[in-house]
Amino acid sequence: MKKWKQILRTVFVLDLTDGRLNLFELFPWLKRFFYNRTYFAWIRTFGDIVFLGLILLGLFGPQDPRRNVMLFLAWGVWWTSVVLSWFFVGRMWCAFCPFPGLARLLQNLGLSRLKNPPRWMTCKGLHLATAGFFFIIWAETVTDMKHSPLLTALLLLSIVAGATLLGVLYRGYTWCRYLCPLGKIIGSAATMALTEFRSDYEKCRDCRTFSCRRGREGLRPCPVFLGAYHAKNNLVCLVCGHCLVLCERDSPALYLRHPLREQIINKGRYITCGYVIPLLMGSQVARFVYEGPHFSFFKNLLGFGNALTFTFLFAVATLFFIELIKAGSVLFVYYEDELFGRFSPMIPVVMPLAFTGELVYRLRYFLREAGDFLPTLGRQIHLTFLENYRFTVDPFWIKLISFFLIFLGLAGGFYIAHYFYRREFEGLVPLKNYLLINLLFITCGLLYLLLQ
Incomplete structure (x- = not known):
């Protein structure tokens, strides 16, 4: 009972100084879930297969919207679920996102240049990604895309193509960090989420390896070039838990918070x-x-x-x-x-x-x-x-x-x-x-x- 009182107090009583609850301490199984990367791999693989099925249904299935369930699964179930996830787990959906699935596979096979993203992308990525998202909204509306399996499949394929191209050219999730049209809107909404993934700065204070950002032997660094000690907001962090495995100080953790806390702090x-x-x-x-x-x-x-x-x-x-x-x-x-x-x-x-x-x-x-x-x-x-x-x-x-x-x-x-x-x-x-x-x-x- 005390545990749930703590949860309710954290969610409904705004406290800017000490208004967070470490969910890893409260629910140890949650920490084990994040540490076991096999779980994430299974979920991503399942998502990739379902996503591939939706694209194939859109390309080769019936084009009559009354005879193709992919439209409801894509626009009704998938997109509505993504929007709902904003309010609870921030950008965690991005950790399982199927769009960079092919890029991730090619990188694992060594078929990527693994270069750092260029400077123009880090400077102008926000503008390009924002413009891309609102072009998608415009196209979705004026082409009546929600009733066209083919157009929906082509939209999904175009995003996959962008993520794959950048995955071949650059290291990590360059597409997700800088150019993904959905990433900026999800990141903005994630600032109102009930949860945040943060490091314990007291534990990070004397760190000299910065493994969460740089990686270490046999383990790649943070896929969006952030690192737990740099995650000061929910805009970029994918809540993928990769930094947990990298950190030697057991610093990162998932925290529960008041949903308006970050907005009030950053104004x-x-x-x-x-x-x-x-x-x-x-x-x-x-x-x-x-x-x-x-x-x-x-x-x-x-x-x-x-x-x-x-x-x-x-x-x-x-x-x-x-x-x-x-x-x-x-x-x-x-x-x-x-x-x-x-x-x-x-x-x-x-x-x-x-x-x-x-x-x-x-x-x-x-x-x-x-x-x-x-x-x-x-x-x-x-x-x-x-x-x-x-x-x-x-x-x-x-x-x-x-x-x-x-x-x-x-x-x-x-x-x-x-x-x-x-x-x-x-x-x-x-x-x-x-x-x-x-x-x-x-x-x-x-x-x-x-x-x-």
Whole structure:
């Protein structure tokens, strides 16, 4: 009972000084799981096989969406599961990701140059990866990719091709660290996760080998060139546990924490989040409109086709959120520090809504299509009796779940704004500014709620 009280207190009571719980000490079996690399290899192999099956079904299976289950498995099960994982295990999904599977195999066979990534990639990778992710969202929407097995398979293959090429040219997971379109969005969302993988800096203090970053005899270093002692946030660490085997001081561990702890500590300092959040929220508003009853109004008003109208809505909504975040940060008054540098306090305020909004969008597709999974499978493998198991989820429940998740995102944002006002920036933010910040955030929330 004491163990679970500790867990509940850590998750629900924010403590910036000592608000973490070492899960390896609390659950020793969890530490054994991370240490045994065979488990990770089995999970990755299983994921690679399933992923290969999805691609083959998309390329060579029926192109009628009512006769091919790969669409629901890819867009409904897989992508929704990835979004859900953000809130619990951060980037751990990336540790099992099938995209670099072929690259990993080629590197193990010695068919890689194993060079260090070039400087331009480390400098411009954020911009390229962010642009790539939002191109995927744009293409997914305007090509109706969720109803095209072939286009879905080609999208997956293109990401595999990018990861494989960089795996042959450079060492480690260069693609995952710098250019993966999904990696930046997952990394940004992981800053709100309930868990973090960190080293014990007291144990690392006198380390001279830095094996977690450099590797040691017979063991390769951290695949994303980080090392446990450099993992100060959840943006890059894959939670793969590779550094556990490398470390001679038993330093890295998995910690439980309050989900908003990292956001409050860093106050919007992450450049990655500054790029991702307004684009993500803009894309969500555009997608909600595109799939709602009001899209035809905008289409007729502008006189454009579907693709141009969606692109216009995407751009306008993104600009709206960019300016809203700028205005909110200015209202906080304190957004630059000599030591801390420039930061954007409004980013942490809107982040919970941004990522719950993405969960709402993906979950809506899952709930709408779940009832047709068995009938689709039956039509695909010629078991007609499975068509009798079709069901539908009442739109009322889908909307209710959507509203609940959006209210959770709003609650998280209001909590952060209040914490900044009363504690972090105590006495610095005028009351009228604080009220205006809340008004801006309420505007975001109403926009999301009205589009459901």
